[in-house]
Amino acid sequence: xxxxxxxxxxxxxxxxxxxxxMLPFFTEQFGNPSSMHxxxxxxxxxxKKARMQVQELLGAEHDSEIIxxxxxxxxxxxxxxxxxxxxxxxxxxxxxTIEHPAVLALCTHLEKEGYxxxxxxxxxxxxxxxxxxxxxxxxxxxxxxxMWANNETGTLFPVEQMAEMAHAKGIPFxxxxxxxxxxVPIDLKNSKIDMLSLSxxxxxxPKGVGVLYLRRGVRFRPLLRGGHQERGxxxxxxxxxxxxxxxxxCEQAMRHMHFENTEVxxxxxxxxxxxxxxxxxxxxxxxxxxxxxNTSNIAFEFIEGEAILLLLNKFGIAASSGxxxxxxxxxxxxxxxxxxxxxTAAHGTIRFSLSRYSTExxxxxxxxxxxxxxxQLRKLSPYWGENGPAEEPEKAFAPVYA
Amino acid sequence: xxxxxxxxKEHFFSPRNSGAxxxxxxxxxxGSINCGDxxxxxxxxxxxxxxxxxxRFQTFGCGSAIASSSALTEIIKGMTLDDALKVSNQDIxxxxxxxPPEKMHCSVMGREALQAAVANYRGVEWKDDHEEGALICxxxxxxxxxxxxxxxxxxxxxxxxxxxxxxxxxxxxxxxxGIEEILVKVLAERGETFNPHAVAVSKEDKPGKLNNLQRIKxxxxxxxxxRPQLQRDHGDIELVDVDGKTIYVNMIGxxxxxxxxxxxxxGIQTRLIEDLGEFxxxxxxxxxSYARAASHV
Ligand SMILES: Cc1ncc(COP(=O)(O)O)c(C=O)c1O
Numbered sequence: 001x002x003x004x005x006x007x008x009x010x011x012x013x014x015x016x017x018x019x020x021x022m023l024p025f026f027t028e029q030f031g032n033p034s035s036m037h038x039x040x041x042x043x044x045x046x047x048k049k050a051r052m053q054v055q056e057l058l059g060a061e062h063d064s065e066i067i068x069x070x071x072x073x074x075x076x077x078x079x080x081x082x083x084x085x086x087x088x089x090x091x092x093x094x095x096x097t098i099e100h101p102a103v104l105a106l107c108t109h110l111e112k113e114g115y116x117x118x119x120x121x122x123x124x125x126x127x128x129x130x131x132x133x134x135x136x137x138x139x140x141x142x143x144x145x146x147m148w149a150n151n152e153t154g155t156l157f158p159v160e161q162m163a164e165m166a167h168a169k170g171i172p173f174x175x176x177x178x179x180x181x182x183x184v185p186i187d188l189k190n191s192k193i194d195m196l197s198l199s200x201x202x203x204x205x206p207k208g209v210g211v212l213y214l215r216r217g218v219r220f221r222p223l224l225r226g227g228h229q230e231r232g233x234x235x236x237x238x239x240x241x242x243x244x245x246x247x248x249x250c251e252q253a254m255r256h257m258h259f260e261n262t263e264v265x266x267x268x269x270x271x272x273x274x275x276x277x278x279x280x281x282x283x284x285x286x287x288x289x290x291x292x293x294n295t296s297n298i299a300f301e302f303i304e305g306e307a308i309l310l311l312l313n314k315f316g317i318a319a320s321s322g323x324x325x326x327x328x329x330x331x332x333x334x335x336x337x338x339x340x341x342x343x344t345a346a347h348g349t350i351r352f353s354l355s356r357y358s359t360e361x362x363x364x365x366x367x368x369x370x371x372x373x374x375x376q377l378r379k380l381s382p383y384w385g386e387n388g389p390a391e392e393p394e395k396a397f398a399p400v401y402a
Numbered sequence: 403x404x405x406x407x408x409x410x411k412e413h414f415f416s417p418r419n420s421g422a423x424x425x426x427x428x429x430x431x432x433g434s435i436n437c438g439d440x441x442x443x444x445x446x447x448x449x450x451x452x453x454x455x456x457x458r459f460q461t462f463g464c465g466s467a468i469a470s471s472s473a474l475t476e477i478i479k480g481m482t483l484d485d486a487l488k489v490s491n492q493d494i495x496x497x498x499x500x501x502p503p504e505k506m507h508c509s510v511m512g513r514e515a516l517q518a519a520v521a522n523y524r525g526v527e528w529k530d531d532h533e534e535g536a537l538i539c540x541x542x543x544x545x546x547x548x549x550x551x552x553x554x555x556x557x558x559x560x561x562x563x564x565x566x567x568x569x570x571x572x573x574x575x576x577x578x579x580g581i582e583e584i585l586v587k588v589l590a591e592r593g594e595t596f597n598p599h600a601v602a603v604s605k606e607d608k609p610g611k612l613n614n615l616q617r618i619k620x621x622x623x624x625x626x627x628x629r630p631q632l633q634r635d636h637g638d639i640e641l642v643d644v645d646g647k648t649i650y651v652n653m654i655g656x657x658x659x660x661x662x663x664x665x666x667x668x669g670i671q672t673r674l675i676e677d678l679g680e681f682x683x684x685x686x687x688x689x690x691s692y693a694r695a696a697s698h699v
Contacts (some may be wrong), residue, residue, distance in 0.1 A: 304438060306464035311416060323438060323464070331439060343436040347462075380420050380441040380468060382460035383435065396430060397440060 003316035009353035025241035050247025059187035072199030083143035087220035090142035148180035153286025154295025167192035182253035205249035209242035265293035274367035299345035407499035411468035430519030507543035539570035
């Protein structure tokens with residue numbers, strides 16, 4: 001499909017070579033890896049190779065620390081619930097206010113089952129306060145779960161340091177690294193991270209396959225019980241083709257790591273600077289000096305994100321928004337709210353996320369189109385005057401109904 | 403991406419009557435930037451006839467909010483204020499060939515802006531009296547406060563009740579968990595515990611006492627609903643007689659005497675028992691072994 005795809009944090013295109021590597025596993029290599037015969041045996045070997053490819057990208061010490069799952073969400077749930085079941089007497093969880101719903105919704109749900117979750121707050125740039133974190137690390141805590149990189153802003157969190165702090169108190173540490181894996185170097189064997197989640201479709205592998213890294217020796221309780229697949233830690237016949245694809249995608253991500261952090265980053269910076277230079281009353285959100293190399297999240301004041309996306313789409317540009325309307329709720333993104341981004345801007349945040357397939361020409365085109373779109377929508381906005389925001393916009397437009 | 407109609411897209415991409423109006427004599431402001439939707443409706447009203455000579459809007463909001471505003475101005479231009487007040491949010495949605503259920507609140511905002519503008523023109527104060535709580539039902543934009551109040555006022559105790567009274571939960575049903583939580587809370591206030599297995603009061607559709615004619619009509623109706631399946635296999639069924647609990651039918655075409663007849667009859671019997679709410683026996687009008695087979699349920 002033609003068009004400019006800048007929504008790679010939502011999902012990525014499966015690499016052609018990855019597709020090619022997967023195809024035989026639907027047809028000739030259809031065997032069940034658990035079977036004794038040679039149909040199964042070959043597939044078993046392919047899984048072993050994929051496991052090692054993932055191990056390599058994560059810098060894990062043992063390949064048996066890699067558990068294949070069905071998605072990032074499953075990995076997150078498995079990790080957190082396992083830690084809780086392993087220490088039933090501990091009733092507290094530490095996480096952040098800006099997690100992905102895969103963690104956030106689970107923790108809010110667990111509150112109803114009698115758990116106390118501490119949601120670490122972030123400052124206006126989306127950074128955590130480690131002193132606050134340190135104080136919460138008590139022997140009541142069953143698990144800490146902190147994302148490696150935020151999916152909306154790309155902001156990176158000091159998870160290695162935070163894992164050390166948890167480890168010092170004997171508390172298991174999980175990180176949702178779904179957005180980080182493949183974009184920033186990871187070396188688990190030299191860290192104190194106990195569990196890590198990743199998802200295939202964020203790194204040019206297919207959707208519906210994920211990994212839970214489980215450090216050897218960490219106490220574990222499976223989410224799915226049944227067959228002995230994944231050494232009994234995740235029952236259910238393996239999604240063999242997708243796992244083979246994920247393996248190769250990890251190998252490729254490893255090879256592109258430098259490119260991602262130089263060339264992709266350069267394009268991202270150019271895009272962001274180009275837009276901000278041309279659009280007044282717009283700013284980048286998150287911790288811009290410490291974030292994923294591919295992500296730029298820009299708040300456009302006094303206009304609404306879904307409207308921006310629809311117009312971008314008309315120009316063949318795909319991005320996403322933290323606006324309430326895109327999700328069908330009335331609240332804008334919890335990440336923007338947590339950073340204290342005012343409503344006047346939070347509804348108009350647009351996330352551009354690049355990949356190694358993004359080109360200079362695409363970036364130039366977006367820099368050209370975005371200012372026109374913003375101007376067009378601001379003309380419709382009751383909060384915007386002739387050439388800028390209405391004087392004291394909140395007063396200029398203060399309806400009875402709020 | 404939302405499934406917007408072409409009309410919605412068209413009004414979003416080329417909105418009619420957008421921008422400020424300097425000589426407006428009726429202005430209605432609704433919504434707020436916090437909610438992500440805000441609309442200012444500006445009208446020029448002829449004081450003699452109270453007709454709307456011109457209408458313009460400024461909207462902060464998503465695609466459907468902008469399209470709804472545009473549609474609203476088109477609909478009301480030329481109307482008298484009284485007629486304009488009869489325009490419902492459904493009219494706005496219909497004008498746009500429908501809105502996704504989650505976006506119906508955009509058309510509601512249009513209608514509210516209109517009320518506010520008319521109130522402004524007539525010099526009365528317009529107050530929206532509904533208090534907003536957390537959005538529970540996204541399909542029909544119904545919030546927790548409304549559900550709570552309705553549950554309290556009507557002594558509701560099941561999710562089905564809530565659906566009937568508020569519409570909340572009647573769409574995709576993903577908010578049933580949220581509705582149950584509200585029920586748990588409100589029921590606790592009145593010293594009851596929420597029972598998720600409580601059967602809703604209205605057991606609809608099970609006929610009460612039917613007279614003979616009604617009963618036969620109902621049997622015919624049920625057979626009619628089964629008929630297409632039989633016809634697909636080139637068969638058919640005919641009602642011959644009803645004698646108390648025994649229903650005599652005639653199997654026609656491929657069905658008559660086919661090996662599957664007994665099974666087919668049993669299936670039909672089960673359906674009739676379910677729908678009539680009483681035990682009946684279905685018997686082919688010619689007596690034979692099949693009939694006996696069918697009556698052994
Ligand atoms: C940070 C983060 N965690 C978890 C997920 C969920 O991954 P999956 O879609 O594979 O369940 C995502 C994907 O959007 C994500 O960005």
